[in-house]
Amino acid sequence: MAIKLWAIAFRYDEGVFYNFESGVDEYDFTPSSLLPTKAMAEEIIEDLLTDQHVPVEITIKSVNEHGYSYSRGRVEEWDWLPEEDDNE
Secondary structure, three states, X not given: OOEEEEEXXXXXXOXXXXXXXXXXXXXXXXXXXXXXXXXXXXXXXXXHOOOOEEEEEEEEEXXXXXXXXXXXXXXXXXXXXXXXXXXX
16 A cells, blocks of 8 residues: 655755755655645745745655655656656
């Protein structure tokens, strides 16, 4: 079963996420980068960060002793190619 969480991404540098433990943007994310809701991510961006940050959905697909696999939602500045339509 997949788990949907949220992270705060730096809009202009692909793969950079805000880490709450260190208080800075870092490449890739750790458990310290994850939040339970989009609303919480948006509030933190508004109150503490800048419009250079955006909320991004993170789906944890599996967890094991070696780590985890995940996928992330679309970040417009990172994913500049048009989305493929499955019906074509």
